[in-house]
Amino acid sequence: MLPQTVNENILILVVQGRLQYTMNQATLIAEKGDLVFIPKGTYRGAENYMKEPHQKFSALFHHTIPSGTVPLLDKPAFTKAKVRNFEYIKKRFEALHREHLEGKPMHRFIGSGILQELIGIASRDVETGEISPMKWQQSGKIQQYITANYRRTIHARELAEQIGRSTNYTISLFKEVTGQTPVQYQRHLRITEARSLLLNTAMTVAEISEYLGFYDSSYFYRTFKKETSLSPSAFIALCEKEKDPAGEPDPHSSAE
Structure with a gap:
């Protein structure tokens, strides 16, 4: 998918494989069990990671929920969290998808209820496992350094020097944020x-x-x-x- 500005909020559950997202100049790898929230206005590109097959559910939506009600919806930047009950969340996405496809009476009302539940669960999971803005910034510095030097051997201590932390912390941080070492x-x-x-x-x-x-x-x-x-x-x-x-x-x- 070529980079473009999204016009709706998007909630994604990856159920198989991995995807690589580029969002607002940052790279994110999402894999099975990851919930990704992309707010309206994000400049986003996406592709299969190394041409691996993948499967995901996506829910696109607008909302009029007041600020301060659902923390996830107040976030200005994209967010990723590992779901705590994958099979249940998957079944709820499947139900939402089924309601949309079948278009039976009351499908919009039922779908809205399912989506609210998913947003609530995603917000709760993100709040308990959120990646801080500082970590995103530190990961971005490491990404920039690797991108500028990827054709040569890069030692872990070099990356650690970019953010002034230990090598173990640096590797762990990068894995947490990007999904890759x-x-x-x-x-x-x-x-x-x-x-x-x-x-x-x-x-x-x-x-x-x-x-x-x-x-x-x-x-x-x-x-x-x-x-x-x-x-x-x-x-x-x-x-x-x-x-x-x-x-x-x-x-x-x-x-x-």
């Missing part, structure tokens, strides 16, 4: 760039491997396949097939 985030940046180079340049696998800082081509090959489930050559072949209108549908397209 710094190593995973750097690897994601490298493989994302590798995908672009494979499709848009004449560079060989060996040249791309060296350019991106991998110590040998075989390690690059293994990492690429681990991250994308495809070898570099298979990835190129799949992308070429997807350009063909007569090809099969993209197997990684998301399902709401």
Whole structure:
């Protein structure tokens, strides 16, 4: 999904796989069991994480609830929380989705009640497990440093120096906020760039491997396949097939 400003509030439950969101210049990885609230006006982009298949439920809504009534709805920025009763929340999203699809009498009234319940539960879970603005800021500094240096080896102490904390705290903080370790985030940046180079340049696998800082081509090959489930050559072949209108549908397209 190309970045755009959302015109409605969105409440999302991820039920399978992982998604990568870019919201107001910050990167967020959401995985199974995560509730994500995106307030109206957020500049948002989203995609499957490394082309993994995913499934999620999304509820889009406007509201006239007075400020101070539901803490979640007062938040000016996007928020993520791990749900405490995943199966129950999933069933309530399924019920909301079913009411919307079937359109039976009173479906709007019933759907509104289900949505209010979900917003209330999400607000309670966020309040008990909220990530502070300071942590978002610190994570952003680490992300910027990794992005600027992702082609070389980055030591944990370098990241810790960016926020003036211990290495253990820094790694734990980054994982809490983004859903990835710094190593995973750097690897994601490298493989994302590798995908672009494979499709848009004449560079060989060996040249791309060296350019991106991998110590040998075989390690690059293994990492690429681990991250994308495809070898570099298979990835190129799949992308070429997807350009063909007569090809099969993209197997990684998301399902709401």
